[in-house]
Amino acid sequence: MNIAGSDRPETETLRIGxxxxxxxxxxxxxxxxxxxxxxxxxxxxERQQSWSAMRDRLTNGELDGAHALYGLLYGLQMGIGSAPRDMAVLMNLNQNGQAIVLSRAVAAAGVKDGAGLAALMREQPRRYTFGHTFPTGNHAxxxxxxxxxxxxxxLAQMRLVTVPPGQMAANLEAGHMDxxxxxxPWSRRAVMEASGALVAPSSQVWPNHPGKALGAxxxxxxxxPNSCRALVxxxxxxxxxxxxxxxxxxxAAEVLASPAYVHARVDLLRACLLPRRGDFPGLRFFGEGEATFPWLSDGMWFLTQQRRWGLLRADPDYLGVACAVNQVELYREAAALAGVDVPDGLMRSSRLMDGRVWDGSDPVGYTASFAIHQRDPQALRA
Structure with missing residues (x-):
């Protein structure tokens, strides 16, 4: 495809973390x-080693764009842990593909779900430690x-710590986390190498949830705009x-195994990209365009949870922020170039694991509906 005239990319080389x-x-x-x-x-x-390094290089201009945690981009927009910076979500890069894993010791105590963990915490009270990858991010x-x-x-009953994703399995094996x-592939690595046990795929929390976003x-x-349209x-x-x-x-598994990219065993990446029947849901990249669309309601959901856990001191203009961040019109133009169908609406409806339906229609009411919350800034900022 020849791109010329007014549609020609303003810059042809894009540095993407x-x-x-x-x-x-x-x-x-x-x-x-x-x-x-x-x-x-x-x-x-450009391969990065931590989400904090990715954030810094993206905001200081060393990177033009990034494969980024959706919640990280919204945290930057809202000034959580740093000065506010206007950010853009150009598209969603995947759905599903994350997991909650328990240590061998916790799994051996019979914990198979959240209720089992709550029971263990009552029977064997102590400060349990769980890791996530970034305070405002998806995994948290x-x-x-x-x-x-x-x-x-x-926040009241757990010690939450931030750990780079590639170090999770090793820290679990060493006994530093529960x-x-x-x-x-790092959650699956812990399971396949028997350093931990799967307790819940992230799709159990929210089926077909947003994963990483293309951020800038x-x-x-x-x-x-032309370069970004071409990128999408x-x-x-x-x-x-x-x-x-x-x-x-x-x-793709063969390519990703290279040290230049994921630097993991091919069989591990095959298990992630080609899940067996009955296995926990694998990564969804396209979904006829539904998985890549920058739904406003997806971005708004992260704001509701950042408010719920005290990372935001007050309810923001949920819809206004999402409209500013998610570049829906640019995505539509890029989809036309690529011959991809675009959904009619800007919101989607999902039922999460606690039975609540999230559709973006009443974010203030949704946020206020949770019995467990922390409205004052606390541990997640660490």
């Missing part, structure tokens, strides 16, 4: 398969939601390719 996780696959395969060049751009992928929110649904106050929530600074998007179109092609066949997923 990614974390060594299975859900970086759309970025990696877009670069490997030349989907970026099809739209007149070249992706320079899934973990807190899962604990609270079982009647456990995550459990963690992280993305693939809002000012970069404003200056480079390339990643839509890549996501569609990943979901097209098991053969494509197999090839």
């Amino acid at each position: 990614f974390m060594p996780l299975a859900d970086c696959a759309p970025l990696v395969m877009a670069s490997i398969l030349g989907f970026d060049e099809k739209y007149g751009i070249k992706l320079v992928l 929110m899934w973990l807190c939601y899962w604990l609270a649904a079982a009647g456990i106050d995550p 459990g963690f929530c992280a993305g693939e 600074r809002a000012d970069f998007v404003a200056r480079h 179109a390339a990643l839509l092609d890549s996501a569609r390719w990943l979901d097209a066949s098991a053969t494509n997923r197999e090839a």
Whole structure:
């Protein structure tokens, strides 16, 4: 595809940060398969070691965009833990593909769900330690939601610690934690190597929940709309390719195993990308365009949980913030370039594990409905 004239990318080389996780696959395969060049751009992928480093490099301009935690981008927008910075969500990169894992000792005590953990905490009271990957991020929110649904106050009754995803399994094996929530392949590594036991896939908390987002600074998007449009179109092609066949997923596992990308065993990545029947739900990259769409309600949900756990001192303008951050119109234009259907609405409806329905219609009421919450800033800021 030749991009010329007024649609020509303002900059052809885009520096994109990614974390060594299975859900970086759309970025990696877009670069490997030349989907970026099809739209007149070249992706320079830069592997990061922690979400905090990713955040800093994205905000200081060393990166043009990033494979980022959805909640991290909204935390930056709201100034949680740093000065507020206008951010952009260009598209969703995946759904599902995270998990909550328990240590061998906790699993051996018979814990098979949240209720079992609550019972163990009553029988053997102490300060249990659970890991997540970033205070405002997805894994912290899934973990807190899962604990609270079982009647456990995550901030009052738990010690929550931030650990880079690639270090989760080792810390669990060493006995430093009783459990963690992280993305693939590191949750599955702990299970396959028997350092831990799966207690809940993140899809149990919220089926087909938003995963990583393609994030950028809002000012970069404003200056480079054509480049960003081309980037989204390339990643839509890549996501569609990943979901097209098991053969494509197999090839992606081989590529991701490289030290340049995830640097994990091929069989581990195959298990993430090609889950067996009866296994916990695998990564969903395309879903006929439904999985990639930047739903306003997805972004608003992270705000409700950041408010719930005291990271926000007051209810924000939930819809207004989501409209500012999620670049729906740019996504629509990119989808037209890539020949991808776009949903009619801006909100979607989901039933979460506690029976609550989230559809974005009443975020203030939804946030106030939780019996377990912490409205004053506390442990999650650590």
